[in-house]
Amino acid sequence: MSLSPADLPNSYIGRSVPRPHLARLTQGRGLYVSDLSLPRMVHVAFVRSPYAHAEITRIDAQAARAMPGVVRIVTGEELAAFCTPWVGVLAHLKGLKSAPQHPMAIGRVRWQGEPVIAVLAASRAQAEDAAERIEIDFSELPPVVDVMAALDPARPVIHAELGDNLAFERRLEAGEVDAAFARSDAIVEKTFTFARHTGVTLEARSIVADWNAGEQRLTVHLGSQAPHMMQNIIALHLGLAEPQVRILCQDVGGSFGIKVHVYADDMAVAALARMLARPVKYVGDRLESFVADIHARDHVVHAKIGVSNDGVIQAFEIDDLTGIGPYSVYPRTSAVEANQVVNLVGGPYACPNYRARTRVVFQNKAVMSQYRGVGHPIATSVTEGLVDLAARRIGMDPVQIRRRNLVADNAYPCASASGLKFEALSHHASLDKLLAMMDYPALRAEQAALRARGIHRGIGFASFIEITNPGPAFYGVGGARISAQDGAAVRLDSTGAVICQTSITEQGQGSGAIIAQVVATAMGVAIENVRVILGDTDNTPYGGGTWASRGAGIGGEAAWQAGRALRDNVLKLAGTILQAVPETLDIVAGAVVDADGGTERMRLSELARIAYFRPDTLPPDFQSELMATRHYVPRQYPFAFTNGIQASYLEVDTDTGFVRLLRHWVVEDCGTIINPQLVDEQIRGGVVQGLGAALFEHCQYDDQGQMINANMADYLVPMAGEMPDIDVAHVVSPTLESALGAKGAGEAGTAGAAACVSNAVNDALAPFGVEITEIPLVPELILRALGRA
Amino acid sequence: MNISLMVNGEQVEADVLPRTHLVDFLREQLGLTGTHLGCEHGVCGACTLRLDGVIVRGCLVLAVQADGGVVETIEGLSDSGEIADLQAAFIARNALQCGFCTPAMLIAAQDLLQHGGVPSREAIREHLSGNYCRCTGYQAIVDAVETTAQAREASR
Numbered sequence: 001m002s003l004s005p006a007d008l009p010n011s012y013i014g015r016s017v018p019r020p021h022l023a024r025l026t027q028g029r030g031l032y033v034s035d036l037s038l039p040r041m042v043h044v045a046f047v048r049s050p051y052a053h054a055e056i057t058r059i060d061a062q063a064a065r066a067m068p069g070v071v072r073i074v075t076g077e078e079l080a081a082f083c084t085p086w087v088g089v090l091a092h093l094k095g096l097k098s099a100p101q102h103p104m105a106i107g108r109v110r111w112q113g114e115p116v117i118a119v120l121a122a123s124r125a126q127a128e129d130a131a132e133r134i135e136i137d138f139s140e141l142p143p144v145v146d147v148m149a150a151l152d153p154a155r156p157v158i159h160a161e162l163g164d165n166l167a168f169e170r171r172l173e174a175g176e177v178d179a180a181f182a183r184s185d186a187i188v189e190k191t192f193t194f195a196r197h198t199g200v201t202l203e204a205r206s207i208v209a210d211w212n213a214g215e216q217r218l219t220v221h222l223g224s225q226a227p228h229m230m231q232n233i234i235a236l237h238l239g240l241a242e243p244q245v246r247i248l249c250q251d252v253g254g255s256f257g258i259k260v261h262v263y264a265d266d267m268a269v270a271a272l273a274r275m276l277a278r279p280v281k282y283v284g285d286r287l288e289s290f291v292a293d294i295h296a297r298d299h300v301v302h303a304k305i306g307v308s309n310d311g312v313i314q315a316f317e318i319d320d321l322t323g324i325g326p327y328s329v330y331p332r333t334s335a336v337e338a339n340q341v342v343n344l345v346g347g348p349y350a351c352p353n354y355r356a357r358t359r360v361v362f363q364n365k366a367v368m369s370q371y372r373g374v375g376h377p378i379a380t381s382v383t384e385g386l387v388d389l390a391a392r393r394i395g396m397d398p399v400q401i402r403r404r405n406l407v408a409d410n411a412y413p414c415a416s417a418s419g420l421k422f423e424a425l426s427h428h429a430s431l432d433k434l435l436a437m438m439d440y441p442a443l444r445a446e447q448a449a450l451r452a453r454g455i456h457r458g459i460g461f462a463s464f465i466e467i468t469n470p471g472p473a474f475y476g477v478g479g480a481r482i483s484a485q486d487g488a489a490v491r492l493d494s495t496g497a498v499i500c501q502t503s504i505t506e507q508g509q510g511s512g513a514i515i516a517q518v519v520a521t522a523m524g525v526a527i528e529n530v531r532v533i534l535g536d537t538d539n540t541p542y543g544g545g546t547w548a549s550r551g552a553g554i555g556g557e558a559a560w561q562a563g564r565a566l567r568d569n570v571l572k573l574a575g576t577i578l579q580a581v582p583e584t585l586d587i588v589a590g591a592v593v594d595a596d597g598g599t600e601r602m603r604l605s606e607l608a609r610i611a612y613f614r615p616d617t618l619p620p621d622f623q624s625e626l627m628a629t630r631h632y633v634p635r636q637y638p639f640a641f642t643n644g645i646q647a648s649y650l651e652v653d654t655d656t657g658f659v660r661l662l663r664h665w666v667v668e669d670c671g672t673i674i675n676p677q678l679v680d681e682q683i684r685g686g687v688v689q690g691l692g693a694a695l696f697e698h699c700q701y702d703d704q705g706q707m708i709n710a711n712m713a714d715y716l717v718p719m720a721g722e723m724p725d726i727d728v729a730h731v732v733s734p735t736l737e738s739a740l741g742a743k744g745a746g747e748a749g750t751a752g753a754a755a756c757v758s759n760a761v762n763d764a765l766a767p768f769g770v771e772i773t774e775i776p777l778v779p780e781l782i783l784r785a786l787g788r789a
Numbered sequence: 790m791n792i793s794l795m796v797n798g799e800q801v802e803a804d805v806l807p808r809t810h811l812v813d814f815l816r817e818q819l820g821l822t823g824t825h826l827g828c829e830h831g832v833c834g835a836c837t838l839r840l841d842g843v844i845v846r847g848c849l850v851l852a853v854q855a856d857g858g859v860v861e862t863i864e865g866l867s868d869s870g871e872i873a874d875l876q877a878a879f880i881a882r883n884a885l886q887c888g889f890c891t892p893a894m895l896i897a898a899q900d901l902l903q904h905g906g907v908p909s910r911e912a913i914r915e916h917l918s919g920n921y922c923r924c925t926g927y928q929a930i931v932d933a934v935e936t937t938a939q940a941r942e943a944s945r
Contacts (some may be wrong), residue, residue, distance in 0.1 A: 018880050025888030026876040026895060028823015028863030035822035123817075125808075186853030202827045202835055202889045203921050253825070253889030256922050286828040508924050681883050681929055688926030712832035712921075720927040721918035725910075749926075 012517035013526055015678035015739070020532070021387055021506075033206035033223050034283045041208070041279040042071050044272060045127035046265055047117040047134050048288060050500025051111035051704025052143035052364035053156070056107055056116065056136060064119065064133040069126030072276060073134070074118045076104035083271035084237045089544050090326035090478030091768065093335045096168040098328035098358075099159035103268035104340040109138070110158055110326035111364055114704055115265050118272055120280065123753070141317060143364035143705035147300055147323035151359035157363045158326050165327055168335040168360040172342050172419040173352035179313035185308030186393040187193025192382050193774040196298040196323075199371055199696035200717055203253020205293060207266050208230070209273035218245045220270060223252040225260040225505055226545035231537045232481045233331060234263055234270050249535035249545075255507035256689065257371040258293050258411040262545045264328040265292060290710035295699050296371035298323045299341065305386035309402040311396050312617050316346040317351035317415075318382060322368070323361050329369035331480045337368075340375025340467070340720065343418045345383050348427055348463040348643065354417035364705045372689055373750035375547070376466060381755040384462040384771055388759045392766070398461055398759070399440065406463060410516035420465075423636075425643040426731040427463055433729055434461075434645050438665045443649060451767065457662070459762025460648045462755035468744025469553035469640035469735070471633055475691040485633035487541025488551075488559040490519055490566045492626040496590060496605035496614045498525055501533045503543020504555030509746060510678040511551045515559045517674055518740065523570075524587030541629060549744020552674055555634055557738040561630035564739075573624045574607055578743045623625045632738070640743040644668035644689070646752040648760040654768070654786060657779030659695060659761060661724040668748045671734040672741035679745045680728045686749020687726050692718045694754035698776050792856040796821070796910045797865025805852040812836040812847030814855075815862060823863040827921065834920035837893035838862050863892035870901050875937045884933040886924030894920045898934045907938040931935045 061073045085100035104115045117134055117243035121127035144155050150165040158165055181187060201223075208221040224230050227247040235245045252259060265282060273280040284292060299322045306314040320341050324334035338358040346354050391401040406427035407414065415421050440459075447457045472484035489501045500519045506512050512532045520527040533539055544550065544557075567587055574592040575582035578601055586595040587773060591603050610617060611624040618624070634640060649663040667682050673679050700709045708755060709715045734741025754775050761782070764770055770785045783789040793802050796819060805814055806942065810829075815821040815838070827835030829848045836847035839861035866872050872895055878884070885891040894917065901908060901916040908916070913934050922930060 016883075019883065022880040022883075022885060022888070023876070025885055026879050026891055027867040028821075028892040030888055031822075032889065034823070034826070035816075196791075200886070200921075200923060202833060202921060203825065204827075218796075248857075254887045257924070286833075510883070510886075510887065677883050681886065681925060684926035684928055685886060685924050686926075689923070712828040712830060717921060717923065718926075719918040719921065720914040720931065723914070723927050725928055726926065779818065785933060 012521045013672070013674055014671045016675055017517055017527055019510050020516060021512055028247065032251045032253050033205050033221050034203055036208045036221055036281065038208060038279040040211055040390040041281055042120045042122065042128050042276065043124040044121045044269060044280055045124060045131045045740065046115040047119065047131045047136065048772045049105060049114045049116055050114055051109060051138050051140055052108050052112045053141040054138035054139065056105065056109065057139050058137040058470065059117065061117065061133040065128040067126065067130035067133060070130045071122065074272060074275065076102055076106040076116065076322045076655050079104055079268060079271050082238065082275050083267055084465045086237060086330045086691045088330040088333045090480055092183050092478040093168060093339060094118045096328065096333060097162055098167060099162060101264060101327045101330065103271055110582045111366055113288065113366055115268060118268055120272065120276065139518050140456055140638060142354050144400045145360055145363060145365065145701055145703055145705045146500045147298065147321050148613060149362060150323060150641055158364065158754060160487050165362040166359060167324060167362055168338065170339060170342055170358050170434045172354065172356040172418055176355045177317060177355040180353035181306040184311040184314045186388055186390060187194050187304060187306045188250060189304040190385065190389065190773045191440040192215040192301045192303055192385060194297040194378055195776055196295045196300040197693050198290065198293055198295045199256045199258035200700055201254030201256065201258050204286060205259060205263065206283040208279055208281045208691065209270045210279040211273040213277045216244060218270065218274060219248065220245065220264065220269065221248045222248045223259050225255050225507060225547045226482065227505060227535060227537050228503065229246050229482045238271060239265060239272055241687065244267065249505050251508040257547065261294055261369055261526065261572055262331065276288050286712055287710060290699070290715060291366050291707055294329060294365050294369040294371065296368060297378065298368055301378065301382050303382045303386055305390045307390040307394060308365030311394065311401045313349055313351045313390065313405045313785065315384065316351060317355040321361065322358065323363040325365050325367035326362055326780065327367055331482065332365065332370055332475060334369045335462045336370055338373040341378045343420055344375055344379035344465065347379065347416050347420060347465040348407065348432040351405065352417050363427035365701055372686065373747045376747060376751035377463065377690060377754050380462055380464045380752050381758060384755040385758055388762065399435065402461065420641065421637055423735055424733040425465065425641060426669045426733050427643055428642060429731045431643045432646055433731060434665055437727055437729055438647055444550050456653065456654055457649065457651045458757065458760035458762065460464060460756040461645060462750040462752035462759065463645045464643065466549065466642045466744070466751050468549035469634050469643055470548045470550060471638050473638035474548065483542060484543040485631050486543035486555040487629060487631040488562040489541055489627060489629040490596060491560040492566060492570060492604065492608055493572055494608050496529065496603060498523055498610050500530060500559055501535065501540045502555055502559055503541045503545065504551040505535045505546045507546065509546065509551060509556065509682060510675060511546055513678060514556055514674045518556050519563040519778045522560050525590045529590060541631065549746040552742045553738065553744050554634065554740045555771050556674060556742055557679060557740050558630050558632040560740050561632060562628050565628035565630055569625045570604070570607065573611060573709045575604065576622050577607065628644060634737050636737050642668065642670045642743045642748060644748050644752065646756045648756040649758045650764065652756065652761055652764040657782035659777055661691065664724050664726040666726060666728045666749065667731060668728070668745065669733050670748065671732060671743040672747040673730060673732065674742055682693050682745045683728045684726045686747060687753045688718050688723055688732065690750040690753025691723065694757040694775050694777060696776055724756040758789060764773060792853055794855050794857060797862060797868065800811040805855055806836055807854045808847050809848040811852050811855050814852035815847065820891065821862050821864055827932050831906045834897065835890055837896050837920060840898060844896055858888055863896065866896065874940060875899060875902070878933040878937045882936065884925060884929040890920060890922045894922065894930060902934065902938055902941065907913045907942050910935060
C-alpha cells in the first residue's frame with residue numbers, strides 16, 4: 001500500500017530541513033581522509049608512467065633507498081604477491097572483454113599516469129624527494145590515442161591476448177527503421193563529438209589503509225560511495241575474509257561517481273599496508289588526479305533522425321564509438337556508459353523505430369568509467385540535437401516538435417523502443433511548466449529584437465529521462481557483488497533518542513538529512529532526536545551505498561520501513577505499559593498519545609526507561625524490541641525512471657566566440673520530494689557540472705597520449721562568475737512501488753544541461769546557418785564554425 | 790628555520806623547513822586541518838586563509854614568509870564568532886554540499902563583506918571566482934552571501 005507520508009501529522013517529508021552535519025563543516029571541523037593521521041603512519045608517493053605505452057626495461061631504486069625518511073620502495077612485481085589482479089567485466093554485458101590489471105604496472109605501461117613504483121617515507125615530501133631519484137628506463141611503444149584509430153588494424157593491439165582493441169559491441173534494432181526513414185520528409189544526419197572530461201573532486205582521492213597484525217584486520221579510511229563493495233573487493237584481492245576488512249567513509253570532499261570505482265593506486269595502498277603492517281596514507285595531488293582518476297565521455301556518435309512534415313519523428317539511428325583507456329574499470333566496467341547511450345537515445349519520444357550500435361575501444365589514455373549522468377548527457381545531446389535540427393529542416397518551432405512527439409502523460413505504463421519500462425512520467429506537464437517559468441514568447445520577442453541589433457541570443461531545450469533507483473539489473477545480474485538493496489536499523493535509546501544506521505553514504509548530497517527526516521516522520525519524533533550513522537562496514541547494515549541516484553529512493557525507503565517497524569514495536573510496548581490496545585495509540589512529537597484526540601500518555605523517554613531499566617515491571621512473557629531493521633529493493637521495475645526538461649538562454653559573441661549564459665531553467669519530476677532544498681541543490685549542482693562539460697571541460701591529449709592540460713590552471717571548470725542563476729521547479733509523479741514514492745534526482749541536472757546549451761548556441765547562430773554538434777563549445781570551435789578562426 | 794607568528798590569536802614558535810608551504814605547516818605541524826588543499830598550485834582557492842588581514846592562498850605562501858605575521862584560519866574565525874552569521878546563512882541555504890571548499894569560501898566571502906554595503910550578485914560571483922566549488926553550482930553560495938550582506942547592512 002502506498003502511504004501518503006506528507007499527509008501524516010508531524011511530518012518532515014517535503015520540508016527543507018537543514019542538514020545535521022553542516023555546522024561542523026562550516027567551522028573547518030570536518031574530518032576528510034586527507035586530514036587523517038595515525039600512529040606509525042607512512043606516506044606513499046607513486047612514480048607514474050610518463051609514457052602512454054612503453055616497456056619497462058630497467059628500474060634502479062638504489063639512490064632513492066638512501067634518501068632521508070624512506071621506509072620502503074616497492075615495484076609492481078613485488079606488490080603482486082600481496083594483491084591479485086582483477087578484470088573489469090560483467091556477464092550481462094555480453095562479449096565485454098578486458099585484461100587483468102595489477103595495482104602497479106608489471107613490465108609494460110599502458111597509460112600516462114599508470115602507477116609503476118611506490119615510495120613509502122615518513123612524509124609525503126620525503127617520498128616525493130626519493131621518487132625523483134628513481135631511474136626507470138622505458139622502451140616506448142606506439143600508442144593508440146584516438147578512438148577512431150583504435151580499430152585500425154595498422155595500430156598496435158594494447159593487450160595482445162585479447163586479439164584486438166574492441167572491448168565491447170552492442171547492436172539494437174527496434175521497429176521498422178529503414179521503412180521509417182524511407183517515408184520521412186526530412187532526414188538529418190550528424191556526427192556528435194563529446195570530449196573527455198573528468199570529475200575534479202575538490203578533495204582528490206584519498207585513502208589511509210591500516211593493517212593491524214594483532215587483529216589480523218585491515219581498516220581502510222576511504223573517500224568512497226560504496227563501502228561494502230570496497231570491502232568485498234579489497235578482501236578478495238588481498239586474500240582476506242570480508243570480516244577482516246573494515247571500510248570507513250566519513251567526510252568525502254566531492255565524489256560525483258569518481259569515487260565509486262576501484263583504482264589501481266587505492267588497491268596498491270591497501271596491499272602496501274598489509275605488506276608493511278602499518279598505516280599507509282595516499283592523497284592524490286592535483287596533477288596526478290587528472291591522469292589517475294577516471295575520465296568520462298569521449299564519444300563520437302554518428303546519428304540520424306527522420307521526420308515527416310507534420311513533425312512526427314519517424315526514426316532514430318545512432319552509431320556510437322567510445323574510448324575507455326587500456327582497461328575496463330573494475331568492477332562496474334567501462335561499457336555501462338555506452339550501453340546507457342544505446343538504451344536512452346530517443347527515450348522521451350514516442351517513436352518505435354530505432355537502430356543503434358555502440359563500440360567500446362581500448363586506447364592508451366587514462367581509464368574511463370561512470371561519472372555523474374552516465375550516458376545520459378550523450379544520449380540527451382544526440383536526441384535533442386537531432387530533434388532541434390529536424391524541426392529546423394521542416395520549419396517547426398522546437399517546442400512544437402516536442403509537443404508532438406513526447407510520450408503523452410496519460411500513456412503510462414509504457415516502454416521505450418529500446419525496451420526501457422516507464423512507470424509514470426510527465427514530459428508534457430514539465431514542458432508546460434517550463435514554458436510558463438521562462439515566458440517563452442517574451443524571450444523569443446527579445447531574441448528577435450536583439451538580433452536586429454547584431455546581438456545573437458539563443459534559446460535551447462532538452463527533454464530527458466533519468467535512470468534512478470537501480471535494482472540488481474545494473475550490476476548484480478552481471479556477477480558483481482554490489483548490493484542492489486539497502487538497509488536501515490533504527491533503535492530507541494534509553495533516553496528516547498533515535499539512532500539510525502543506514503547503508504547509504506554521504507558525499508554532500510544530504511543523505512544524512514533525508515534519512516533523519518524519514519525516520520523522524522516514521523517514528524513521530526523531533527528530527528533533533530534522530531542521529532544517523534553511515535559509512536562504516538562495521539556499523540551499518542549491508543547495502544549498496546550512494547550512487548546512480550539511489551540514496552533517497554532505496555535507502556530512504558529502507559529507513560521508512562525500519563522506522564515504521566520500530567514505531568509498531570514501541571506502541572506494542574506502550575500498550576503493555578498503559579494497558580491499552582496498541583492500535584489506539586500513536587507517537588507524536590516524542591510522546592505516546594491517544595490516536596483519537598491526541599492526549600499525551602507517556603514520553604518515549606519514560607517508555608525507554610521502563611524497557612531498559614525496569615523490565616521487571618512488565619509482564620514476564622513480554623520482551624520489548626526497541627531496534628528494528630528493514631531492507632528494501634525495488635522489484636517491479638528494474639529502474640525508476642524520472643524525467644524533466646531544461647532550457648538555456650544565452651548569448652554568443654560572434655566576434656570572440658565566447659558564450660555567456662544568461663539564464664537556465666529546469667523542471668524535473670523525481671516523484672515524492674523528501675527535502676525540496678536538497679533536491680533543488682542537487683539539480684543546480686548537476687546542471688553546473690553539465691555546463692562545465694558544455695563549455696569548458698576537456699582532457700586534452702596530444703598524439704603521443706600525453707594529457708597536455710593536466711593541471712587546474714589549464715583544465716577549466718565552471719567558476720562563480722560564469723554561471724547563471726538556475727530556476728528549478730517540479731512535477732511530482734511518485735513511484736507506487738514504495739511507500740515514500742521517492743525517485744532519484746542526482747543526475748537530472750547533468751543529463752540535460754549540455755544538450756540545451758548546444759541547442760541554444762545553434763539557435764543563436766541560426767542566421768549564420770551554423771550547426772555545431774561538438775562539446776565543449778570553446779570560442780575557437782565557434783569561431784571556426786563561423787568561418788572566423 | 791625558526792619562525793614566530795600569531796595563529797588564531799595564539800603565539801606559535803616553530804621550526805620549519807624553508808620549503809614548507811604555510812598551508813602544510815598549519816595542517817601538519819599545528820593540526821589546523823580546516824584549511825584544505827585542492828590543487829597546490831594556486832588556482833582552486835581551497836587553501837584561502839588570512840595573513841596580516843589579507844586573504845592569501847596558503848599553498849602559494851611559504852611558512853617562513855609568515856614569520857612575524859598574523860595568521861587567521863577557519864578555526865580562528867569560527868571560535869571568535871566573526872563569521873557566525875555567514876556560517877548560519879550557509880547552513881540555512883545549504884550553500885555547501887561536501888563542504889571541502891567551504892572554509893575557504895567563507896573566508897573569501899567575508900573578505901568581500903568587510904568592504905561593507907550590499908554587493909550585487911555579479912560582484913559576489915566575481916569576488917568568489919577564485920574559489921572553486923564542484924558541488925553547488927554556486928547559486929546557493931551567492932544567495933547566502935547576499936543574505937548576510939543585507940542583514941549586516943540592516944543592522945548597521
